[in-house]
Amino acid sequence: MFSKKMILVVGVILLFVVNIVILSVVGRSRLTVSGPDRFAVSMVAPFQEVLTHSLRFVRDIWRSYFALVSAAKENTTLHLKLREAEAWNHKCLEVEKSNARLRHLLNFKPSRPQQVLPAEVIGIDPSAWSKTIIIDKGSADGVKKGFSVVVPEGIVGQIISVAHHYSKVLMIIDPNSAVDAMLQRNRARGIVKGADDGTCLFDYALRKHEILEGDTVISSGLDGVFPKGLQLGRVTRIVKNDAGIFQTVTVTPFVDFEKIEEVLVVIAPPEFGADEEP
Amino acid sequence: MIFGVNIGLCFVLAIVQTTLFPYLGITETFYDLPTLFVLYLGLFRPDRESLPVVVFLGFILDSLSGGPFGVYLSIYFWLFLSVRGSIRFLHIGFNSLLPVILAVGVLLQNAIELLVLAVVEPGMGFPATPPRLILLRMAWVFVTGPFVLLVFRYTHRKCDHWRFQLFSEKSG
Numbered sequence: 025m026f027s028k029k030m031i032l033v034v035g036v037i038l039l040f041v042v043n044i045v046i047l048s049v050v051g052r053s054r055l056t057v058s059g060p061d062r063f064a065v066s067m068v069a070p071f072q073e074v075l076t077h078s079l080r081f082v083r084d085i086w087r088s089y090f091a092l093v094s095a096a097k098e099n100t101t102l103h104l105k106l107r108e109a110e111a112w113n114h115k116c117l118e119v120e121k122s123n124a125r126l127r128h129l130l131n132f133k134p135s136r137p138q139q140v141l142p143a144e145v146i147g148i149d150p151s152a153w154s155k156t157i158i159i160d161k162g163s164a165d166g167v168k169k170g171f172s173v174v175v176p177e178g179i180v181g182q183i184i185s186v187a188h189h190y191s192k193v194l195m196i197i198d199p200n201s202a203v204d205a206m207l208q209r210n211r212a213r214g215i216v217k218g219a220d221d222g223t224c225l226f227d228y229a230l231r232k233h234e235i236l237e238g239d240t241v242i243s244s245g246l247d248g249v250f251p252k253g254l255q256l257g258r259v260t261r262i263v264k265n266d267a268g269i270f271q272t273v274t275v276t277p278f279v280d281f282e283k284i285e286e287v288l289v290v291i292a293p294p295e296f297g298a299d300e301e302p
Numbered sequence: 303m304i305f306g307v308n309i310g311l312c313f314v315l316a317i318v319q320t321t322l323f324p325y326l327g328i329t330e331t332f333y334d335l336p337t338l339f340v341l342y343l344g345l346f347r348p349d350r351e352s353l354p355v356v357v358f359l360g361f362i363l364d365s366l367s368g369g370p371f372g373v374y375l376s377i378y379f380w381l382f383l384s385v386r387g388s389i390r391f392l393h394i395g396f397n398s399l400l401p402v403i404l405a406v407g408v409l410l411q412n413a414i415e416l417l418v419l420a421v422v423e424p425g426m427g428f429p430a431t432p433p434r435l436i437l438l439r440m441a442w443v444f445v446t447g448p449f450v451l452l453v454f455r456y457t458h459r460k461c462d463h464w465r466f467q468l469f470s471e472k473s474g
Binding site: 198 | 325330371419423
């Protein structure tokens with residue numbers, strides 16, 4: 025009744041429809057992690073780790089032995105910067121002490137103590153549509169889903185999946201990432217979301233707030249994930265439309281996500297409210 | 303045995319793509335290496351051997367990616383089917399036409415990627431990969447693709463040779 029060719033065409037169309045339905049369903053539960061997923065990461069990650077260490081070893085040899093000339097020049101500059109930093113550090117210590125005294129006077133609670141766990145980046149997301157990294161610390165090291173990941177320059181992202189010795193980190197430049205944030209200068213609040221081009225958007229910033237290019241955006245700590253006061257980025261573009269109550273603000277992150285090698289996982293105390301693994 | 307070799311190749315390609323390429327800073331400009339393996343399987347290896355490997359490769363890449371699960375699986379699967387369908391009409395070997403076929407394959411992979419992402423992430427900006435980068439990737443695969451394919455072919459030939467020797471010894 026039906027030719028072989030027709031059955032083949034119908035089969036392919038059916039397969040295509042099933043594929044679209046499955047992808048649509050999976051797309052909605054994007055961050056759900058299954059057992060086989062974790063198994064695959066555990067299988068691949070040790071080799072990624074070995075390769076990463078080998079590459080760094082070769083690079084370190086290159087830097088140590090063949091780049092000594094530039095290192096000497098850099099050393100002089102860094103010595104000068106160190107002196108400046110020491111002076112600045114001294115000032116900061118004074119401010120910290122006076123801050124502690126004032127907090128004591130006002131009977132403020134001390135900020136939440138933060139314990140951090142250093143980790144190495146061993147793999148980067150192969151896709152262009154998702155911004156995640158794989159680090160070499162997992163549930164065996166006390167890492168849990170929802171913990172924040174930082175570097176001295178600012179926030180990197182948060183843990184979205186944990187294997188025994190490895191974890192996946194969703195970076196703040198991913199379009200699915202959101203951080204409750206505020207401007208350091210005037211405390212105007214908004215949500216920092218990842219854009220498609222490697223920058224971020226400072227969403228829900230009210231038009232009434234005066235935002236300037238160069239303003240620093242910091243975490244507000246109100247999302248219960250990221251500690252308060254961590255740097256996110258600098259405002260680089262502001263668009264105030266004629267209509268609407270919000271303005272469009274582009275933020276360029278302080279962290280160079282292309283060059284991250286080591287990160288710090290903020291190990292939160294139990295009452296911090298990180299999600300347990302399903 | 304051949305399945306084991308293919309699984310090993312999948313791991314190597316996934317590791318190179320997620321560790322070596324980002325380290326060299328060529329993730330965006332260079333083509334997706336596992337795509338080349340899918341093209342190779344589609345062009346030169348039998349269905350029974352290739353299809354499980356294509357699915358496995360998609361699964362591994364999906365696991366390493368933070369994106370929705372199934373994107374790579376779908377891309378590689380449809381790419382494989384497209385190549386399989388097209389070789390019914392084209393007779394492709396290791397000849398001068400191969401670089402062009404590989405470049406078209408990379409273009410096709412980006413087109414399928416765009417379609418799949420349109421289903422999974424409808425709100426995402428268009429396009430996922432700028433045309434300039436796609437052209438650059440096509441140029442890369444045009445130049446280097448056949449050499450990488452030679453490595454795949456050499457590995458499979460060695461494997462086939464060992465398998466043949468093993469069966470010959472067993473049968474007497």
